[in-house]
Amino acid sequence: MTAAPSFADVRAAADRIHAEAVRTPLLPVTLPSGGLAFVKCENLQRTGSFKFRGAFNRLSMIPPEARAAGVVACSSGNHAQGVAEAARILGMPATIVMPKDAPATKVRRTRGFGAEVVLYDRHTEDREAIANAIAARTGATFVHPFDDAGVIAGQGTIGLEIAEDCAQRGLKPDAVLVCTSGGGLVAGIATALAELSPETAVHTVEPAGFDDYARSLAAGERLRNASLGGSVCDALMSNVPGAISFSVGTRRLSPGVVVTDDEALAAVAFAARELKLVVEPGGAVALAALLSGKVETAGRIVVAVLSGGNVDDAMLARALALTAPDA
Template identity: 50%
Template sequence: MNIDMIRAAADRLDGHVRRTPMLSSPFLDEIAGRRVLVKAECLQHTGSFKFRGGWSAVSALTDAQRHAGVIAFSSGNHAQGVALAARMHGAPAVIIMPSNAPAVKIANTRALGAEVVLYDRATESREAIGDRLATDRGLTLIRPYDDPQVIAGQGTCGLEIAAQAHESGVTQADVLVCCGGGGLTSGVALALQAEAPGLRARPCEPEGFDDATRSLATGTIQRNARAEGSICDAIVTPQPGELTFPIMQALCGPGIAVSDEDCLRALALAFHRLRIVVEPGGAAALAAALFHPDAAQGDAVIAITTGGNVDPDLFADAIRRYPG
């Protein structure tokens, strides 16, 4: 992985990806005790940053590979990103999803034209299912984070952050990233190293599923004890990736673990103060910025709201419980 791959992905994404805005609110600044800038990737196509990696990976395939089709495994956001990218390229897509993924994510993935294969997250391995189907059907597997072209696509978000931070007069800040397997975190870290070395990526995860945080602290890849149990389904992964962890280890600051309740509070505040819709896993970085201010450094902090594909009932309950 290198910055040239990210820049090449940005060229392929040009005209297809949204340059999502950097938002702010004096109310959020007051809660955090510093300036808070929110990179709203929840406004990206399919409702998350995952479209970047999906398009990057599908667009890098040969015509023969696209004709045969692609396969991916995901709890929902990578699923939708790959499904849309495949449809826009005229490629068949098979998506492996946990049976307990939010219904809206399963429905949206099917609506984008993908074949959805459901599995039991607690007893079955999505990697094993993906490898088998890819071999049997001649499909190209697009992994959700441990894939060079996916990392390159996610890194284009970092290029935008570097430019937008410069436009906002921010040269020194922690960039808080909702982190599952580390594709976005490592891609953003590589982009910032090249374009804005005063900005430092920091992974943010749910408590009990803080594998990246523990891995960075120990210097070796740590695995989560459980496969489920957090409302932050979008960023619950077994462990950091073999490709992503060395990049995070070299370039990122320490991780930050946040509670599910803090993510719900951040979700509600994002709606009340910024008027954006964020899912719990996509709110982990904002939760860290608002409710763990001592963990970040600098007069400003940048938080990426990575996804907005939230269950409607959960969202309505959260904004009622936390009126802002």
């Protein structure tokens, strides 16, 4: 699955996943600045993140005769859970390569969905090499977390829903903010919106120090991050944009936005206190861009995608303590 998906591919993905994926709500949010925005609540998606969409679409495309060999994937946790659950539904064995420092809740939930978990050291080992070796040995299909057209098309169904739900309100979004790591989500959303709402600007949002996508868009070439770890946004630490997603991004994305870890944690706390939503730091960076004033909202319709809610209790407590009203 190496070519960029088309809008027709996104529509086909919507047909494949509609019986299993949740159509998540688009909720209005009154910002502290007084502006009005919307959040697309993929933290309420099956397995707790948007990743289920792409995983189920891609696994559904595997020919029936190849399914018995199973699937293998590499992920810090959200793609892991999406693939594990999609494989369970489709009756396929799954092996997931996960970093040793992945949040415990993500490792536990991945195993709970029935997958075998293989742990690796993100600082000294290559997760894709490990996953590809497993695939070569077992005959399993390797499902990349973001650089796969079937995965990207599945994530693009979020863009379909944003456009449709805004249209039902008589609105056209001026901008959509998307939590970004390797870029599968933002590429899929941009592909859908290019057809349904071409005037909408689509922005990547990344944590500081892991802003390879923003820097790559500015430079016109794929650039790497210096570090492989160290942010609270564990879901957003891919060190280089995917080749397929970047081919979409260079044509369809507006300049990227960067937020700090503290801004991400503040967004986690805001979501919990004000929206009554549980969101992980990596899934909250788009909301953080709104709350920190890094995107203009006055007189505009802006949508932030809450991409995941798989947060450890300790991290949620840290966010709430950092932003306690009397702090």
